[in-house]
Amino acid sequence: MTEILTELSETVLRIQFNRPDKKNALTASMYTTVAQLLNAANDDDGINVVLLHGAGDSFSAGNDLGDFLSHPPGGDDSPQNRFVSALIDFGKPLIAAVHGAAVGSGTTMLTHCDFVYATERTTFQMPFVNLALVPELGTSYSLPAQIGYVAAAELILLGLPFDAHRAAELGMVTRVVLEADLLPTAMDTAHRLVRQPAGAVQASKRLLKISSRAQVEAAVKTENQEFASRLRSPDAKEAIAAFLEKRRPDYVKAKAAAA
Secondary structure, three states: OOOEEEEEEOOEEEEEEOOHHHOOOEOHHHHHHHHHHHHHHHOOOOOOEEEEEEOOOOOEOOEOHHHHHHOOOOOOOOHHHHHHHHHHHOOOOEEEEEOOEEEOHHHHHHHHOOEEEEEOOOEEEOOOHHHOOOOOOOHHHHHHHHHOHHHHHHHHHHOOOEEHHHHHHHOOOOEEEOHHHHHHHHHHHHHHHHHOOHHHHHHHHHHHHHHHHHHHHHHHHHHHHHHHHHHOOHHHHHHHHHHHHOOOOOHHHHHHHHO
8 A cells, every 4th residue: 555645636645644554654755745745745846735644434543653663863964854854844735634533743743734624523632742752843943923822831741632623722833624624624724724825825835934944943853862762761661662552651660770
């Protein structure tokens, strides 16, 4: 099965995560492919808008944990870093149509989108701390900048799921729509953008992003360093083992074993 599907229609490129049996959990190859598609679309005058969406019953469950442990983030050339760099560099409108579960990077990538549509059944979660890890994709800067520190602290430090109405209330979602209206609404926005003068749209996006770009890039670099350090910690090893074994983590025991 092809893990990433694309469709180009009237200068709108649709990129679909296509691992429905795994809730579109992202592998290293999927990160690499989407990064390549975004970079190519950025340079293609025949593409004005990109729309991200997922197959099956979810947008994306975030990292495929087994694949992730085999290909952990390892520096500037890691698949995850190429992906976030492509998001930061993408100068054209980026729309996300989010249904079902959006977990981990399935949520954090949305902070780089210009329009985010969700359904009443969409749920979001950033459970990094639950796995003894830290946020990624620049979210340590972009999330508090977007929704405020107190709200960001609640979502990151507690790692609890939240629904689409809460996401819209915080300003993470453009609009909540009926499930049947999700893709039509996203495509309607895409076509409205196509009818706008492309140069003015792209220049306006650049101006809206210019004051935060350096901070997001710095956050990504710092996150990568901290993430790699946390991943090697006894707490993370215990949290990930507990997740895979479907049990509660025992951090006291893990700390004693490490000592």
